[in-house]
Amino acid sequence: MKSAFPFSQKLIAGILDWTRQRIQGGQDPTHGAQSFDALEPQLGGSITEDGIGGKAAFGLFTDVIVPSTRPFGHPTSLSYVASAPSQAALSFDAALGAAGIFAGNWDGGAGAIHAENQALHWLADLAGWGDTAGGVFVAGGTLGNLCALHAARDWKSRRIRRPDRWAVLCSGEAHSSIRAAASVMDIDVIEATPDDKGRMSAQSAHAVMKPNVFAIVANAGATNCGAVDDISGLADLAEEHDLWLHIDGAYGLAAIADPQTRPVFAGIDRAHSLIVDPHKWLFAPYDSCALVYRNAADAANAHGQSAVYLDAVDKTHWNPSDYALHLTRRARGLPFWYSLATHGTKAYGDAIATTIATAQAIADGIAQMDGLDLLLGPQLSVILFRPTAMSSEDMDAWAERHRRSGALLCLPTTWHGEKVFRLCIVNPETDPDDVLAILKSLT
Numbered sequence: 001m002k003s004a005f006p007f008s009q010k011l012i013a014g015i016l017d018w019t020r021q022r023i024q025g026g027q028d029p030t031h032g033a034q035s036f037d038a039l040e041p042q043l044g045g046s047i048t049e050d051g052i053g054g055k056a057a058f059g060l061f062t063d064v065i066v067p068s069t070r071p072f073g074h075p076t077s078l079s080y081v082a083s084a085p086s087q088a089a090l091s092f093d094a095a096l097g098a099a100g101i102f103a104g105n106w107d108g109g110a111g112a113i114h115a116e117n118q119a120l121h122w123l124a125d126l127a128g129w130g131d132t133a134g135g136v137f138v139a140g141g142t143l144g145n146l147c148a149l150h151a152a153r154d155w156k157s158r159r160i161r162r163p164d165r166w167a168v169l170c171s172g173e174a175h176s177s178i179r180a181a182a183s184v185m186d187i188d189v190i191e192a193t194p195d196d197k198g199r200m201s202a203q204s205a206h207a208v209m210k211p212n213v214f215a216i217v218a219n220a221g222a223t224n225c226g227a228v229d230d231i232s233g234l235a236d237l238a239e240e241h242d243l244w245l246h247i248d249g250a251y252g253l254a255a256i257a258d259p260q261t262r263p264v265f266a267g268i269d270r271a272h273s274l275i276v277d278p279h280k281w282l283f284a285p286y287d288s289c290a291l292v293y294r295n296a297a298d299a300a301n302a303h304g305q306s307a308v309y310l311d312a313v314d315k316t317h318w319n320p321s322d323y324a325l326h327l328t329r330r331a332r333g334l335p336f337w338y339s340l341a342t343h344g345t346k347a348y349g350d351a352i353a354t355t356i357a358t359a360q361a362i363a364d365g366i367a368q369m370d371g372l373d374l375l376l377g378p379q380l381s382v383i384l385f386r387p388t389a390m391s392s393e394d395m396d397a398w399a400e401r402h403r404r405s406g407a408l409l410c411l412p413t414t415w416h417g418e419k420v421f422r423l424c425i426v427n428p429e430t431d432p433d434d435v436l437a438i439l440k441s442l443t
């Protein structure tokens with residue numbers, strides 16, 4: 001039968017060849033965002049009635065689209081929370097796309113869902129949770145936080161009479177996604193004052209506690225400063241007030257894989273839910289957030305969808321849509337599963353330990369450099385520092401110059417009201433000597 005969309009075998013081979021070269025060669029650090037005005041003449045008009053053909057369209061991808069994106073997977077990308085997917089995860093992700101698996105229910109994706117659950121159970125085991133634990137991979141930490149908080153409110157609403165307004169309690173250093181989730185849920189956010197390193201203590205949370213709070217969100221690696229809150233103290237407080245404790249470990253909870261760092265998260269065994277993004281510090285490609293509940297049945301009460309056309313769905317096994325706000329989904333946790341299954345959990349712990357050691361070496365180098373003030377860190381792998389004699393404009397210009405040349409992505413942030421530089425290391429291939437050599441130009 002004639003295909004509605006004929007495509008040449010040569011082009012399939014060409015796309016696969018480019019994919020192989022990209023995985024083997026890595027990303028080009030000189031790539032970066034272009035302006036709308038630069039992109040429009042090249043990409044505008046690419047959708048036509050008759051199509052421009054696979055060769056031309058793929059040419060736009062390789063020559064225009066990819067070069068105008070920031071190579072977050074490069075070892076010199078040390079801003080935001082970057083990404084460092086393993087070659088195993090990247091190549092497997094390409095295969096996963098080709099497999100075309102519907103992982104929204106057991107009927108469509110049984111094998112994929114079962115394998116994803118192996119990876120989720122590894123995380124649940126590290127947290128010290130038992131057989132009742134389980135969850136699902138969602139697109140990112142923002143959605144993971146929203147879904148966990150929805151489950152938390154549902155859980156609490158079965159235990160007390162509904163207050164006029166619900167509230168969630170978190171640190172002043174909580175990620176912006178907590179406020180975004182609160183806005184979607186139409187609830188209040190109560191912020192506790194963190195200490196000088198950005199950590200929320202049980203005392204500071206207690207000081208702002210209110211009767212309408214249904215959940216406490218603890219940071220396991222605050223985005224701006226890397227802080228891990230006093231999870232153990234917050235678990236006590238949550239128990240005392242019969243509250244859900246959610247751990248936002250989108251970035252930092254990956255460090256629980258490193259036995260040396262694991263004690264920093266003490267008390268997590270008493271939390272009710274956690275998130276951690278494999279696309280941040282667990283060496284998987286975009287996009288995936290592991291959302292895990294200590295008692296998965298609590299989440300199913302909140303998230304389960306029902307409709308006549310869903311009656312046939314096999315719910316005797318694991319039904320991913322019971323654990324988050326979605327139905328159709330790709331098996332986005334599988335590249336993480338593949339990389340973890342391939343390399344083993346020890347290699348994961350070692351790679352995390354390497355990045356933590358790299359962050360420490362960079363912080364030590366900054367501390368020893370005349371003209372730079374080390375302000376904080378590394379807490380996990382975030383460092384805040386400041387050039388002692390540089391104007392705000394010069395800091396911006398320096399960051400822009402190095403971002404454009406591909407030498408280093410190191411951007412400013414604000415800490416205690418002051419403009420500072422922030423580094424966040426998630427890539428075991430980042431070389432501390434290379435980074436320090438570039439930072440020298442700040443002095």
Ligand SMILES: Cc1ncc(COP(=O)(O)O)c(C=O)c1O
Binds near residue numbers: 143177221252
């Ligand atoms: C602590 C924390 N929580 C949540 C998020 C949001 O995750 P995502 O960008 O995957 O939505 C981030 C992102 O950096 C984060 O660092």
